[in-house]
Amino acid sequence: MKNFIEELRQRGMIQDHTPEVEQQLNSQMTVGYIGFDPTAASLHIGNLATIMLLVHFQRCGHKPIALIGGATGMIGDPSGKSSERNLLSYETILHNQARIRKQLEHFLDFDCGANSAEIVNNYDWMKNFSFLEFLRDVGKHLTVNYMLAKDSVQKRLESGISYTEFSYQLLQAYDFYYLYTNKNVKLQMGGSDQWGNITSGIELIRRISGKTAYALTTPLVTKSDGTKFGKSESGNVWLDAEMTSPYQFYQFWLNVSDEDTHKLIRVFTLFSIEEIQSLEQQHAQAPHQRILQKAIAEQVTERVHGKAELQKAKTASEILFGKGVTDALKSLDEKTFLQALEGVPQTHISASEFYNCHNLAELLCTATRNEIFPSKSEVRKMVQNGGISINKQKVESTEIKPTAFDLIHNRYLLVQKGKKNYHLVVVKD
């Protein structure tokens, strides 16, 4: 059995843990869990950091359980939230939890003997738990004084917190107790914002049964400039290919700054520390080759989207950002071209619409139903700043007629907004 704590320590993935965790983990195969509330239709790369905890946990020989918060998701975790949120509808939660379950199944091994992973849903044991029973069996064991002391609650005392959100920690505490009793789960892990909720669970277990449970949290990943990690300009980076295409996903990792790579490669990849150090050395010698970024982007994209999608994302990136200019684009056969650009947003337009455009502004705005640009002014401003290229060639004026451009394969126009945003216009016959 590998030393899990030591592994995490080397990777800088430990924020905090209760005493004796290491002893417990080294003495026997331990069952540990992390919860994921179905607050969105997909997990995002912030969640990926905690998923990696489970991955390492299993690789070290322990048994990981991923908990889907079908019940807790209905309540809303106040941790890290400065104000009360709206409740999600039942349909949304059902839909979300089904999709999140699918995603989680991706990352762990469910068929490896004793430490096979499991997925559970706290809705299963909460749905028939009556309010009265809950108050008598669970609520009685923790004092409001204790619950009030939690950071997540303290921060909300000024602005207000509903009884519902206040109860969240009790629900999560009960999850831990339930899993402790029914699945022999001794350890709960999570992001550092979960520390308060996790320790409430430990406290509940101790009060009811006198037994000891353990906690371990990982630091929330931040960027070197202090801003939140995991947001691209278009918002969250999701694990769902429909919400963030594998190409966009790959690009996100490829674009991280040199400074951030050291932290990221440790948290999000499974390279050994020796491998990481060697990569870092290579990177330092030839920083322009972006060795670290590539290593991270490749491994993470492959883990999330699979080898085939990674390959496509790489091909697309090479075409769009490689040395090859217009000619290279045209030399690709149509199938390869389309496959490569699968992750690039596309807009379809009929031939007549296309040829009826008087100028570029019209084409990129009204004719494409504002999918590329919201208004002609935006197009003009962008062109004035030199921010638009068509088929990799910079556009000088908005007055160019669309017919002046060569359609690739008589059908496609590759529109580039700025340096990194591509859009494919498909002209239908």
Added chain:
RNA sequence: GGGGAGAUACCAAAGCGGCCAACUGGGACGGACUGUAAAUCCGUUGACGUAUGUCUUCGAAGGUUCGAAUCCUUCUCUCCCCA
């Protein structure tokens, strides 16, 4: 309860009768440089647009004026001080 200060675009913050679509800083976006990095420099940043044009903005509603973000009235909210 008494007294005082304030509310301006994504945020912060100037403006206090016309030269204000509104200084400046941050953010965001674009460009140059580079390595699809960082730093730096330049540009854009109410909307529509190209006619140096129109429309809508300065807490809300009214009013004074040829003309108001700027003056007056009422209202709403925020902050500070004294009780």
